Amino acid sequence: MENLKIAIVTGAFGGIGSAIAKELVQEGCLVIAVASAKRTAADYDEWLNDTQLNPALVRPLFLDVTDQQACEAAISNLLEEFGRIDILVNNAGITRDSTFKKMTAAQWREVIDTNLNSLFNMTQPLFAAMCAQKFGRIINISSVNGQKGQFGQANYSAAKAGMIGFSKALAYEGARAGVTVNVVAPGYTETPMVAAMRTDVLDSIKAQVPMQRLATPTEVAQAVAFLASDKAAYITGETLALNGGLYMN
Ligand code: NDP
Numbered sequence: 001m002e003n004l005k006i007a008i009v010t011g012a013f014g015g016i017g018s019a020i021a022k023e024l025v026q027e028g029c030l031v032i033a034v035a036s037a038k039r040t041a042a043d044y045d046e047w048l049n050d051t052q053l054n055p056a057l058v059r060p061l062f063l064d065v066t067d068q069q070a071c072e073a074a075i076s077n078l079l080e081e082f083g084r085i086d087i088l089v090n091n092a093g094i095t096r097d098s099t100f101k102k103m104t105a106a107q108w109r110e111v112i113d114t115n116l117n118s119l120f121n122m123t124q125p126l127f128a129a130m131c132a133q134k135f136g137r138i139i140n141i142s143s144v145n146g147q148k149g150q151f152g153q154a155n156y157s158a159a160k161a162g163m164i165g166f167s168k169a170l171a172y173e174g175a176r177a178g179v180t181v182n183v184v185a186p187g188y189t190e191t192p193m194v195a196a197m198r199t200d201v202l203d204s205i206k207a208q209v210p211m212q213r214l215a216t217p218t219e220v221a222q223a224v225a226f227l228a229s230d231k232a233a234y235i236t237g238e239t240l241a242l243n244g245g246l247y248m249n
Helices: 015-026 041-051 068-082 105-133 144-148 154-177 199-208 217-228
Strands: 005-010 029-035 058-062 087-090 136-141 179-186 239-242
Touching: 005 015, 005 068, 005 105, 015 029, 015 041, 015 087, 015 217, 029 041, 041 058, 068 105, 087 105, 087 217, 105 136, 105 154, 105 179, 136 154, 136 217, 144 154, 144 179, 144 239, 154 179, 179 217, 217 239
Parallel strands: 005 029, 005 087, 029 058, 087 136, 136 179, 179 239
Antiparallel strands: none
């Protein structure tokens, strides 16, 4: 336990989150796997079975990342229990796509709350402790659509672009204390949700990507693990794009 780094991964039961949890465990972390509050212990057992992760190296935490007070309390409990949290991966996210003309206030707010306000909720109660311990890795999962915009995703693109601005600003505040803040911006990734798309839609997406394929969740997770590692100690405020050439900034 003493040599393990303590990592929090939100959206850990999802396609990309599961891969991130696996990768961080492999790199010597104990992972607090944050799943939404509607998940249960049975979902956790199923997830453990799917990922084949060692139950001694993961811990479930059922938490709504849009609930500021619940996040504050959960982080405070974790800090008390473990004495430190080394890595935070803000990965939980949703889409509520609609053309802007038809977008409802609820669609706007839900996406901003889950993808962007959750960064405040999860990071704010942790940041001072990371600075005090003189080490921290905060990695925020944005999207290519936050970099280039996307038709029908004004809410999602705004939230994902906001994550990049947030990370750059916070990078200044953490720099002296060795707390880095970076972004991973995946392109379309082969998660179960994307894999379930109609083949013709999927083919047309692939055709737009210079590499003619989607990212794998493991590729995204490896980028996260790199930014979380000691090898990335001098990288902060950066956005690492994994999009097969779809958008070159
Ligand atoms: P998934 O839907 O598989 O995973 C998202 C996870 O977020 C789910 O496990 C979900 O939990 C969790 N979540 C949603 N709302 C909340 C909440 N209020 N509180 C706590 N947890 C919540 O998506 P992906 O794995 O594909 O996406 C992961 C991240 O990567 C997202 O931020 C997404 O925007 C981003 N991304 C994905 C791309 C892709 O092509 N897949 C491309 C670019 C970026 P639950 O299932 O319990 O609701």
